[in-house]
Amino acid sequence: MTDQRSKPKVEYTICHNPATGEILGQSPLTSVEELKHIVAKAQIAQKTWAVLPVKERAEYMRRVRDYLTENSKKIVEVISQDNGKTRVDGLAAEVLPAAIAVDYYIRHARKFLKSRHLFPGNILLLNKLSKIVRVPYGVVGVISPWNYPFSIPFSEVVMALLAGNAVVLKTASETQMVGRELEECILAAELPEGIFNYVNIPGRLAGTAFLQNGIDKLFFTGSVAVGRKLMREASDTLTPLVLELGGNDAMMVCEDADLYRTTSGAVWA
Template sequence: MDDPTDAGQTVCVSPATGEEIGRSALNTVADVCGAVERGRTAQAAWAALTVKERAKRLKPLSAWLTAHADELAGTISKDNGKTRTDALAAEVLPAALAADFYCRKANGFLKDRRLMPGTLFMASKAAKIARVPYGVIGIISPWNYPFAIPFSEVVMALLAGNAVILKAASETQLVGRAIERCFSALALPAGLFTHINMPGGAAGPAFLEAGVDKLFFTGSVPVGKRLMALAAETLTPLVLELGGNDPMLVCPDADLQRAVAGAVWGGLQNCGQSCGGVERIYVHRSVYEPFVAALGDAVRRLRIGVDTDHQVDLGAMTTVKQMQAVEQQVAAAVAAGAVVAAQSDPPAGNRGNFMPARVLTGVDHTMAIMREETFGPVLGVMAVEDMAQAVALANDSDLGLTASVWTRDAREGERLARQIRAGVVMINDHLMSHGLPETPWGGFKQSGLGRTHGAVGMAEMTQVQCLVHDYLPGIRRNLWWHPHGPAVYRGLRGIMEMRYGRGVGKRMKGLASLAWIVPRMFTSDIPKGTTSTDRK
């Protein structure tokens, strides 16, 4: 059963064995409101610290993660179903790298930025951009990367001076509790970080009702749209990462060995449950047959099962519901003419959520498996006549999270990448940019709004405040201040004529009109001899 509850608790069940592995107490809307209120109180003092002081408090994170790496990888594996190696490589290790990176870079990302004057006439106005924390950030995280996705967002939000309320996925509550232990080990003010457990459909409305100042959501497109509609009522800003149907383009000069290995990892690790994973592959016809043959061999060799000794490549699907959705897409594609060209063998006689990894050929864009997010261990492969056709097919989707281009020609790879409508495009790699803390993560079209990670992601944790000083000494009033009159009008127009007028005469006339009203800047009273109809 997915997400079972019992007497106010979520019952955590291993996707690989079907056994109960723990329980997590459920929270109410009142609990969320209380957490936001406590977070707001704690945030005021936290934001008063310098960024360097906040980074010092968070600096022990990487060492803590390292000391508990095996425990965390084991918890993620049991709760989500992925292998421990996958959990370590794609979740714990990136989290440790991210914590170190953001603690080192936060001060630079968040420092005030001075703006150069845009025009000589306003050069006395010195402006700068300051980054102001929102207050209380709400984060709703998914079950496919239950540790890595929320972890970086929590770290960035805290470094930026916010309090955080985290709602971890109901399906992976043990991981949510592990994140809670991680941040509890730090010397943070009480109430600054709170983990909440409640059903997914109730969490977003509860966060918005409680008054979070910004909401980060990772999940499906339909849920993201509903949250956006709810947030519109209070104009609560959102960052949405809503999934993808990511293309992989294989050029005729690609290193096929690397491309095949990249497709297997980028498309099938975590049992294909990656919003930024490879789902559809477009291969130049000249290398299509050898590519498909090599891909089939690699997929057939994948070992699927319970991870007891690190001797399996793929673990279990996280939920039965997702297994059923994948099977429906595969069955519909096969009924429409697709062929299962290769598949791996799941373990026999096991009660876990195991399913084969598959390669489909004979697919086209009339099939849902090539148009919609599959979120499972399936790779659809199509031959293309040229790479222009591959780009067109890659863009034939209402999703645009990530993509990849595989070629030995770096310049050609980037040329093609720039034509793909996706938030991240990698050349000769796929998916792993989520583990690069310096790179922004997010998509085009219905893949979401906003970005996480890197300097861009850190900026999402703050509001922009512009500060403007007037440093010119002796000025009593600006040229356009009251009282007004014809001379003031002519002088202001003279600024435009002096700068943009056609011909020397026009510009000199503008200069004279401006010079006539400059003295009024140094007086606070109406100059003597000025009539009411011609005040300077």
């Protein structure tokens, strides 16, 4: 007889189509305790990933690019249903920029990441040798928003992986189906285990949970208020942050503005 009490209860985020209310699917929630173990495993896996030549890491990203281009129609459909963008907007503002970004970083990764010598700044330093060496941070956390749920985190994940880091990605609760599609896109490269990790932690907990559980750098896109909070918390451990902060601003419309263009712009923004 199986003891049902030994099995932890799995909770989910239920995803809805914002236009119809239709249930699109569900995404398992990640606990803070699970995140702790995920980061610990990523720290171990990253050491092996970091010593791979840039050329080999770029080859993995080529697989990501190929999957993205071959499955662009499916990805656009998921973005449209889960986020509410039109298919044209999903292609033009999400999938196409992601494809351009990954191709750009693949082509330039070796140049961006190679070591280089520095010439002495004055005559007193002629007997000195200075060199810039690119060293991965370790485990990079990415917390991304609902409004551009594919293109924003995709570029950040690709950059971090190419530079030799492991990644833990948390996308917005409102667009978990897009997040899971992005996860599938990255995992199509068949990366070594532990290098890319997808988590679904409630937004109110995510930033603090990342910073308190061993993340070496954090990308955050969200509100100014949360960005300030994360800066304060990151200062305790001197964890580097990359913040893109925004909010809801008033729209000023002049009396002689074209009404159709104004309303169209307001809806798009």
